[in-house]
Amino acid sequence: MNMEINPSNYKILIVDDVVANVLLLKVLLTNEKFNIATASNGIQALEQVKNEKPDLILLDVMMPDMDGFEVAHHLKKDPEHKDIPIIFLTALNSTADIVKGFQAGANDFISKPFNKEELIIRVTHQISLIEAKRIILSQTEELKRTIVGRDKLYSVIAHDLRSPMGSIKMVLNMLIINLPEDKIGEEMYELLTMANQTTEDVFALLDNLLKWTKSQIGKLKVVHQDVDMVEVVQGVIEIFTMVASLKKINVRLVAPEEVAVYADIDMIKTVVRNLLSNAIKFSNENSEVLVTVENREGMVFVSVQDHGCGIADENQTKLLHTDTHFSTFGTNNEEGSGLGLLLCKDFVQKNGGELWFTSKKGEGSIFGFNIPLKK
Structure with missing residues (x-):
């Protein structure tokens, strides 16, 4: 040594x-x-x-x-x-x-x-092992402090940017509703649509970043309450109707009247929002995104299926790993951070369930999760 x-x-x-x-x-x-x-x-x-x-x-x-x-x-x-x-x-x-x-x-x-030499060598060897252990421990502690500091910083950045970004998003939403294409011309309308989409994406990313860092530094507690999963999914689909219609995508829901679960409503909304946002991002124009809610074996299964570009086999293993933060571009070159799926995995597990996916390059993907039904 x-x-x-x-x-x-x-x-x-x-x-x-x-x-x-x-x-x-x-x-x-x-x-x-x-x-x-x-x-x-x-x-x-x-x-x-x-x-x-x-x-x-x-x-x-x-x-x-x-x-x-x-x-x-x-x-x-x-x-x-x-x-x-x-x-x-x-x-x-x-x-x-x-x-x-x-x-x-x-x-x-x-x-x-x-033997004097043997004694010194054996003693020094043990001491060097202790020294190595101490160095590793101090470096581990330092690394932990660095990570906590970094996550707190991310949290502050995301929190401070989210509010002004939310205001811009609202203004652009109002403009797009009140300035139809025939009034401002095709080019301006397209620019406005693009700006609107970008702010929606940035806002969603900041929201994810804020929740992810809070979860990592232990500031995000799971608050269980009675939730109707079907109602949650319908609410998220409504929010995405406009984004989907811009790409001429139809979002179809297949679900029973209601499914009662005992979960953290904000976390579940975030998961559904991320999965639906991804499905639209990776779908081709004039296609359908199918959302299903099923009740089986004491669990509710929610899945989001798209018929978009799919994920190559070699890239599938990179998803859902903190170290890779793997992401790809959508069908209109929409950019992803890879953070959304990590957040989904974390939130689903915190609610007692699992996140899973199947995908075929060129055919599309199905992302889904399950959580226990209300007992």
């Missing part, structure tokens, strides 16, 4: 009932600049571990009253000290004793009478 170890940062506890052994070990290890604590029997060793908090223990096996194996046994039962590495000092070389030592929690063995 090519890491620089500063021995003065480490304390080694030497436990041996023979004073000469303790002194010899102390001299050898002090020369190497390690801090040293000592104990002359098992009981004293356990006290010293509590008082001195050593990083490594050199533990003699053959001691009166309490042998080294017993000391190790006590330490390994104690959550506070169980991770301190132990090197047994032993005159025993039989396989049975070595096996017993490792069962007692030994990290290594040094045979008596010991």
